[in-house]
Amino acid sequence: MGEFRSLQLVPKAEALQTAKEFKSDQEVRWCPGCGDYVILGTVQAFMPELGIKRENTVFVSGIGCSSRFPYYMNTYGMHSIHGRAPAIATGLAATRRDLSVWVVTGDGDALSIGGNHLIHALRRNVNLKILLFNNRIYGLTKGQYSPTSEQGKITKSTPMGSLDAPFNPVSLALGAEATFVARAVDSDRPGLMSVLRAAAQHEGTALVEIYQNCPIFNDGAFQVLKDPGTADQAVIRLEHGEPIAFADRGVFRDPATGELEVREVTEANRAQVLVHDAHAASPVTAFALSRLAGNDALHHTPVGVFRDVERPVYDTQLAEQLEQAVAQKGAGDLAGLLAGPDTWTVA
Amino acid sequence: MTSEVDQAEVSGSPGERPVPGAPRRAKPIRRLDRVIIRFAGDSGDGMQLTGDRFTSETASFGNDLSTLPNFPAEIRAPQGTLPGVSSFQLHFADHDILTPGDAPNVLVAMNPAALKANLADLPRGAEIIVNTDEFTKRALAKVGYAADPLEDGSLSAFHLHKVPLTTLTLEALKESGLLRKDAERAKNMFALGLLSWLYHRPTKGTESFLRTKFAKKPDIAEANILAFRAGWNFGETTEDFAVSYEVPPAKLAPGRYRNISGNLALSYGLIAAGQRSGLPVFLGSYPITPASDILHELSKHKNFGVRTFQAEDEIAGIGAALGAAFGGSLGVTTTSGPGVALKSETIGLAVSLELPLLVIDIQRGGPSTGLPTKTEQADLLQAMFGRNGEAPVPIVAPATPAECFTAALEAARIAVTYRTPVFLLSDGYLANGSEPWRIPEVDELPVIEPDFATGPNTEEGAFWPYKRDPHTLARPWALPGTPGLEHRIGGIEKQDGTGNISYDPANHDLMVRTRQAKVDGIEVPPIEVDDPDGAARVLVIGWGSTYGPIAAAVRRLRADGAQIAQAHLRHLNPFPANLGQVLGSYEKVIVPEMNLGQLALLLRAKYLVDAQSYNQVRGLPFKAAQLADVLWAAIGTLDGSED
Numbered sequence A: 001m002g003e004f005r006s007l008q009l010v011p012k013a014e015a016l017q018t019a020k021e022f023k024s025d026q027e028v029r030w031c032p033g034c035g036d037y038v039i040l041g042t043v044q045a046f047m048p049e050l051g052i053k054r055e056n057t058v059f060v061s062g063i064g065c066s067s068r069f070p071y072y073m074n075t076y077g078m079h080s081i082h083g084r085a086p087a088i089a090t091g092l093a094a095t096r097r098d099l100s101v102w103v104v105t106g107d108g109d110a111l112s113i114g115g116n117h118l119i120h121a122l123r124r125n126v127n128l129k130i131l132l133f134n135n136r137i138y139g140l141t142k143g144q145y146s147p148t149s150e151q152g153k154i155t156k157s158t159p160m161g162s163l164d165a166p167f168n169p170v171s172l173a174l175g176a177e178a179t180f181v182a183r184a185v186d187s188d189r190p191g192l193m194s195v196l197r198a199a200a201q202h203e204g205t206a207l208v209e210i211y212q213n214c215p216i217f218n219d220g221a222f223q224v225l226k227d228p229g230t231a232d233q234a235v236i237r238l239e240h241g242e243p244i245a246f247a248d249r250g251v252f253r254d255p256a257t258g259e260l261e262v263r264e265v266t267e268a269n270r271a272q273v274l275v276h277d278a279h280a281a282s283p284v285t286a287f288a289l290s291r292l293a294g295n296d297a298l299h300h301t302p303v304g305v306f307r308d309v310e311r312p313v314y315d316t317q318l319a320e321q322l323e324q325a326v327a328q329k330g331a332g333d334l335a336g337l338l339a340g341p342d343t344w345t346v347a
Numbered sequence B: 001m002t003s004e005v006d007q008a009e010v011s012g013s014p015g016e017r018p019v020p021g022a023p024r025r026a027k028p029i030r031r032l033d034r035v036i037i038r039f040a041g042d043s044g045d046g047m048q049l050t051g052d053r054f055t056s057e058t059a060s061f062g063n064d065l066s067t068l069p070n071f072p073a074e075i076r077a078p079q080g081t082l083p084g085v086s087s088f089q090l091h092f093a094d095h096d097i098l099t100p101g102d103a104p105n106v107l108v109a110m111n112p113a114a115l116k117a118n119l120a121d122l123p124r125g126a127e128i129i130v131n132t133d134e135f136t137k138r139a140l141a142k143v144g145y146a147a148d149p150l151e152d153g154s155l156s157a158f159h160l161h162k163v164p165l166t167t168l169t170l171e172a173l174k175e176s177g178l179l180r181k182d183a184e185r186a187k188n189m190f191a192l193g194l195l196s197w198l199y200h201r202p203t204k205g206t207e208s209f210l211r212t213k214f215a216k217k218p219d220i221a222e223a224n225i226l227a228f229r230a231g232w233n234f235g236e237t238t239e240d241f242a243v244s245y246e247v248p249p250a251k252l253a254p255g256r257y258r259n260i261s262g263n264l265a266l267s268y269g270l271i272a273a274g275q276r277s278g279l280p281v282f283l284g285s286y287p288i289t290p291a292s293d294i295l296h297e298l299s300k301h302k303n304f305g306v307r308t309f310q311a312e313d314e315i316a317g318i319g320a321a322l323g324a325a326f327g328g329s330l331g332v333t334t335t336s337g338p339g340v341a342l343k344s345e346t347i348g349l350a351v352s353l354e355l356p357l358l359v360i361d362i363q364r365g366g367p368s369t370g371l372p373t374k375t376e377q378a379d380l381l382q383a384m385f386g387r388n389g390e391a392p393v394p395i396v397a398p399a400t401p402a403e404c405f406t407a408a409l410e411a412a413r414i415a416v417t418y419r420t421p422v423f424l425l426s427d428g429y430l431a432n433g434s435e436p437w438r439i440p441e442v443d444e445l446p447v448i449e450p451d452f453a454t455g456p457n458t459e460e461g462a463f464w465p466y467k468r469d470p471h472t473l474a475r476p477w478a479l480p481g482t483p484g485l486e487h488r489i490g491g492i493e494k495q496d497g498t499g500n501i502s503y504d505p506a507n508h509d510l511m512v513r514t515r516q517a518k519v520d521g522i523e524v525p526p527i528e529v530d531d532p533d534g535a536a537r538v539l540v541i542g543w544g545s546t547y548g549p550i551a552a553a554v555r556r557l558r559a560d561g562a563q564i565a566q567a568h569l570r571h572l573n574p575f576p577a578n579l580g581q582v583l584g585s586y587e588k589v590i591v592p593e594m595n596l597g598q599l600a601l602l603l604r605a606k607y608l609v610d611a612q613s614y615n616q617v618r619g620l621p622f623k624a625a626q627l628a629d630v631l632w633a634a635i636g637t638l639d640g641s642e643d
Helices: A035-050 A066-072 A085-095 A107-113 A115-124 A169-175 A189-201 A228-234 A284-290 A314-329 A334-339 B047-061 B112-121 B137-142 B165-172 B180-184 B187-198 B204-213 B218-237 B262-277 B292-299 B314-326 B337-353 B380-385 B403-418 B428-432 B505-520 B544-559 B579-584 B598-607 B624-636
Strands: A057-061 A076-079 A100-106 A128-134 A180-185 A206-211 A235-238 A249-253 A260-264 A301-308 A344-346 B029-031 B034-042 B064-070 B085-093 B106-109 B127-131 B159-163 B244-246 B255-261 B281-285 B307-310 B330-335 B357-363 B421-427 B434-438 B488-490 B538-543 B565-569 B571-573 B588-593 B612-615
Touching: A035 A066, A035 A128, A035 A189, A057 A066, A057 A085, A066 A076, A066 A100, A066 B488, A085 A100, A085 A115, A085 A128, A085 A314, A085 B281, A085 B307, A085 B314, A100 A107, A107 A115, A107 A128, A107 A169, A115 A128, A115 A169, A115 B314, A128 A189, A169 A180, A169 A206, A169 A284, A169 A301, A180 A189, A189 A206, A189 A301, A228 A235, A260 A284, A284 A301, A334 B262, A344 B047, B034 B047, B034 B112, B034 B187, B047 B064, B047 B085, B047 B187, B047 B204, B047 B255, B064 B428, B085 B112, B106 B112, B106 B187, B112 B137, B127 B187, B165 B180, B165 B187, B165 B218, B180 B218, B187 B204, B187 B218, B187 B244, B204 B218, B255 B262, B262 B281, B262 B292, B262 B330, B262 B357, B262 B403, B262 B421, B262 B428, B281 B292, B281 B314, B292 B307, B307 B314, B314 B330, B314 B337, B314 B357, B330 B337, B330 B403, B337 B357, B337 B380, B337 B421, B337 B488, B357 B403, B357 B428, B380 B421, B380 B571, B380 B598, B403 B421, B421 B428, B421 B544, B428 B544, B538 B544, B538 B579, B538 B598, B538 B624, B544 B565, B544 B588, B544 B624, B579 B598, B588 B598, B588 B624, B612 B624
Parallel strands: A057 A076, A057 A100, A076 B488, A100 A128, A128 A206, A180 A206, A235 A301, B029 B244, B034 B106, B106 B127, B127 B159, B281 B307, B281 B330, B330 B357, B357 B421, B538 B565, B538 B588, B588 B612
Antiparallel strands: A180 A301, A249 A260, A344 B255, B034 B085, B064 B085, B064 B434, B255 B434
């Protein structure tokens, strides 16, 4: 268990922790079969790996089914208001570099009502780990379409089909200057674990999109990524430095257009299979990868880390400015400040 | 004698006499007890800077003073038009004064628009200094002057000084090598020099200010200084100005003073609150007029551990401040009315989370975008009630620019002691207006005790985040990083004590009432009544920036033999405990407000008194004379009153 780069200032746990220690005493109240259970279990199992004091961990959420998450973690937590968790967590992370701050949000919370806060958190690169549970539906309000629902979706609020084109959260994050973007599927515990590990390592804001099944209002939305019969053909696992290949196929760059495309891998073209570079300075290829699946379909869905690059971290720089100000002007002298340069005395 | 009572005019003032011991000058000097000057010009003419400089000189000279900047929302409104006029009014005196003054004794008009826009405010006999170079046919026509008012006799009631300010400035700078347009821009400094001569203001401060301001453009700095000196010399030599005036320093309470604006005082109050509580200040803010200067100011003081965060929007500004408060910072957000509307949901969350948070509203004209650069106090009911559910928030309101300092400390005291968001309602007039401030000793400032939770608070060794202090009803503030106190809080209703989610009807009723009881129980000082001989039958009560005009009006009435009581509220939620008794002690209660009667509505509802509103929503402060008339009328209608 190595040290996590983004947690260097967080006090270390004295003893090895267990998943159980991270379970709160609150009864979990998601619907039976909800993907959130698996994610919660995976996160609780992952937290001991961080090796930090439990009391220095904070989960902040917005509103929605996923946003009940903090109640179930035996850490500090705040269940805030709709869409605002990234903003609230930004204030916390920017002032407390000794904390590991996690945001739990959903597709409606993060991409609809809270879209502005999400994109600005990403460009700002505050030390936050954002887990975006994407079930492509509004669950807590009982089944309206969400900003990630496929176009034409029939829901309670769209009986004749939804009209708006969906967001692709990974594309959006890359466009918002995110330094770390990854995707995982709720039921794929090892895949989710590995992405959480990479996110925790990353210094700055990390966005992890987690495809999450809503058994009540959008059941089976990601089934094609889970069924043994289809998953092989649908899921593309991204590993930094490895060729992007799955089943008998691979991802190639069309030299004429620069676009990415999926083709059968043959002996002749094997060397041309695109090698994944998560650390590439340019987000162009990561963006192209995020578009492979298309908006409404899931075949050719990359999972894993799309992008993981270094950029100065907001809270680090803020702290440096404070130190610099003290170095330049000395620690604040209140009496001197209040007096200012121009005074007069009345006897 | 209080000069608020009489309308001292520059010429013919009874106080005029040669000043003993003044430096010998070529021209006679007259002494005045007070003067009101208004600088007016295009919004690009530098009138705010000119006014600020005159104010600084006046402050360092030791006069009491009060200022009123008034400018359009547009950065460069169409040149030469009435909506583009920017002005700065300064009232200074040899005694304590309360307002920027009703009517200027001197108007400096840089163009026809400035003359036209301000003429109606001038009393007969006032002096007008105009820049004749700008009185061209075209400029006159632009503001609808058919004939040149400088020539047609329409200004015969005033002392008109026709000065070709632009020509004189260009002449003074002809050796400077500056382009004509750059040289022309120094004409405001020429005007400042002239006025500085006319009123014997010190000049060193302005010269060193100009050198610092234009440190990177020394030729511009020197040109401005040259223009400033040329203006001074022009006054000394021209025959147009036969006398100059002196206003001796004021005899204020002993102490060390500086001049300070409301927004600066508020910024310093926040820094002081951080220092006196040991909490690092975190400001989450989105730029908005007239609050942005607080963001600018606090961002200069990172060496006090102050963190400023310019957020993506108003909601993120308060959200980040609340997140910082959860982590143990003194969370602050600054805004104006439209921003408060956006922040409402987060304020409600702070009410539910019961975390300390300062919400600073520099009120401006509304609704919607309203009048961004003009003052109003119409957000009281928004602060009081503008949230879903029962969400009580304490409110404090400073009465003068300098009082913004203590108001910030008081808001922080309430927020930290009672674990609650607190509103501080300032306004555009307080924010930009300035006055002398007796600089407090740091030791005199209150200490604020955060009293963080350090361990379990139940007999079973558990930590309950909503187990309250029985006296204040405040809940414990347990910071992340404290072992054993891990807890989850949120906007869903919580079970009393444990803080766990609860939908229980009786519990919700209890929690709603408890949150209200906590705010109702906040200890605030009693309201003081100024009723010198205890015989007044009419009480005038206000809140916020109306203090100055109300007090000035009360002085006028008393000088004329009337009896009237005055009280001013600094705490609007909860009200001082003695307020009901005070209101009940008078036959008539008058409530002047720059809204349509918001405080009056609260007083009537809570105390069942027949409080009568007097309202104005013109984007400008009340005038003392106007309020004096209203109060005279109120006294006159009492039963058994004479005449």
